[in-house]
Amino acid sequence: MALSFKYCTKDDVKKHLLGLDVSDLPTSLEDAIDQRYIPWAQRDADSYCGSNFDLTVTEEFYDGSGTSQQILLHRPVREIVNAVLYIIPSVQWVQFKRWFYVSTKNQLGIQVARRGGVEPKDETVAPPYVFSTGLGFQSEDPDSADQTASFSDTQEQYGRSDLFIDASMGRLTIPPRILFLENQAVPFWNYTFLRGYQNLQVSYVYGYSDPTQADPLTGSTLGNLPAEITDATAMWAARYVLTDKAITVGAGSKSISIESVNRNFGEMPYEGIIKLLDERAKSILNRYKVIGV
Secondary structure (H helix, E strand, O other): OEOOOOOOOHHHHHHHHOOOOOOOOOOOHHHHHHHHHHHHHHHHHHHHHOOOOEOEEEEEEEOOOOOOEEEOOOOOEEEEEEEEEEEEOOOEEEEOOOEEEEEOEOOOOOEOOOOEEEEEOOOOOOOOOOOOOOOOOOOOOOOHHHOOEEEEOOHHHHHHOOEEEEOOOOEEEOOOOOOOOOOOOOOOOOOOOOOOOOOEEEEEEEOEOOOOOEOOOOOOEOOOOOHHHHHHHHHHHHHHHHHHHHHHHHOOOOEEEEOOEEEEOOOOOOHHHHHHHHHHHHHHHHHHOOOOO
């Protein structure tokens, strides 16, 4: 489930069209940018990077890596909802209960998760947890009676954790020491993500929030989508605009003659600008490409 939003606005797209005459395009251009070009460009960005960037809730199964680390398919990880390691399917498993977010900023210094860890209210509580209000990126519930876990950033909580979360890289790590394995009959577990077929189940939230989202009380921006993703998406949307304009101007031809004035485009009208926008967008998004696992 994705909490969808547009990566850029019409104004973001139009800044890449400054100085270009778009008067020969339909008067409905702005609607077309908003309803067609931006969604198309957003699809291109997601496809190029191998993952979407809008906030998404997902549940996935992985083959155990056989090591203490497991890479998730998507990043950044905003919140782990549940993590279960199956040793013998339907018979024995490890239910992780105390995870701790150890790397919570991406390569640009943008906060992508709240630093700290979860603590269940008692031994009978199992994920998914319900937290108190005001925890930022964590799940929230306004009724204190419904809360099943707390969240804190302390050395004690760090030491009690059974799973570390690198939110920026989307990596899970089982600590070299685990102090709590409540009521789990796993005498032969070697504290790794045991090799197996689809034996690790992870529910989590990944992605960024809407850059246009604002706090209704303070008016401050709540969204954290990197500005360069916005810019790259706007470049690709502008590319679509210019491609349509090139067809309008030259009808696909490489040169035109108007009132005895000849103009040779080499390839097609605006081909150079279109290629430049494409190359710049790709160079920006290269750092966000996801390697499949």
